[in-house]
Amino acid sequence: PAPSPDGTRLAFSWQGDLWVVPAAGGGASRLTANPGYDHHPMWLADGSAIAFMSDRDGADDVFVLDLAGTMPRRLTFHESSDSLQGVLGSDVVFTSRRHEAWDRMPAVYRVPLAGGTESMLTRILALDAVPSPDGRFLALVRGITPGERRHYRGSANRDLWLLELASGRRERLTETDCDEDGVAWAGNGALVYRSDA
Numbered sequence: 001p002a003p004s005p006d007g008t009r010l011a012f013s014w015q016g017d018l019w020v021v022p023a024a025g026g027g028a029s030r031l032t033a034n035p036g037y038d039h040h041p042m043w044l045a046d047g048s049a050i051a052f053m054s055d056r057d058g059a060d061d062v063f064v065l066d067l068a069g070t071m072p073r074r075l076t077f078h079e080s081s082d083s084l085q086g087v088l089g090s091d092v093v094f095t096s097r098r099h100e101a102w103d104r105m106p107a108v109y110r111v112p113l114a115g116g117t118e119s120m121l122t123r124i125l126a127l128d129a130v131p132s133p134d135g136r137f138l139a140l141v142r143g144i145t146p147g148e149r150r151h152y153r154g155s156a157n158r159d160l161w162l163l164e165l166a167s168g169r170r171e172r173l174t175e176t177d178c179d180e181d182g183v184a185w186a187g188n189g190a191l192v193y194r195s196d197a
Contacts, residue, residue, distance in 0.1 A: 002041045002050075011041040011050055018052055018065070031065060032072065038063075040084050044113070045133075051075075051092050051113075053084045062094050064113055075111050076118060082109075088131040090114070093121060093138075095129055105144060122163060124170070129163075132185055138163040139183045139191055150196050153177045160193055 001012040003023065011020045014028075016037040021028040032038045036056025043050055049066045060081040063072040076082045080098040083106065087093070090113050095106035105125035111118040121129070121138075128141040143158030158181045160173040173191070174180045182194035 002043055004043050005045055005047045009047075011043065013039040013041065013052075018050065020050075020067075031067075042084060042086060044087055049113075051084055051087060053082070055081075062092055062111070064092070073115065075113070075115060083128075085129050086131045087113070088121075088135055093129060093131050094118075095126065105142065108138070122165075122168075124161075124163060126161070127158065128181065128183055130183055130185060132189070133187075134189075136165060138165060139185065141181045141183055143179065145179055150179070152179060160191070 001010045003010055008023055009020050010023055017033055018031040018038050018041050019028040020031055034056050036054050038052055038054045040053040041050045049064055051064045053060045054063050059079055061074055062076045062082050062084050063074050065072040075092055078098045080096050082094045082096045085093040085095060091110040092113060093110050095108055097106045099107055105127055108121045108126055108129040109118045110121045126140040126142050130139045140161040140163055141158050142161055144156045145152045145158055158179040159175060160180050160183055162171045162173055178195060178197045180193050180195045184192050186192050
């Protein structure tokens with residue numbers, strides 16, 4: 001589930017459609033009804049819209065839904081799956097293997113919320129690239145261990161990195177022999193992540 005920026009609502013995916021429910025409890029309202037699988041909702045900073053992923057046109061693409069009642073708008077168009085990472089100012093950040101071999105880490109892209117052509121956000125390859133709420137950093141997950149291979153120990157394990165977008169400065173945050181992933185930003189600027197240590 002994805003909490004709204006003001007904390008009053010939760011967006012979630014259930015049976016392939018998006019729903020929103022008051023955080024205090026109550027009935028859920030359906031946002032999408034499509035034969036495709038809609039998932040991974042993320043709120044825009046002002047709470048007026050939700051970005052999400054859907055395979056309604058084949059592979060996973062990124063869409064945005066204005067909560068004023070308009071139809072979802074498709075933001076990415078490619079036969080490779082795109083993985084929504086977050087919102088950075090007036091852009092959506094996503095990862096994709098559209099320009100890379102299948103067995104390599106995805107590249108990190110941005111596309112305007114208003115629509116348009118995507119561009120690379122950084123040349124650093126990463127499984128996840130989650131923008132910080134203030135837009136200064138990307139929390140990166142790098143490594144080539146398949147996500148379903150838990151408790152792997154070796155040189156291909158997934159580690160967390162921090163990229164400062166303005167300067168390009170990179171900092172490795174974890175360096176263990178186990179996998180760290182599932183990174184998210186907490187409200188106080190800290191990072192929350194999963195480890196199989």
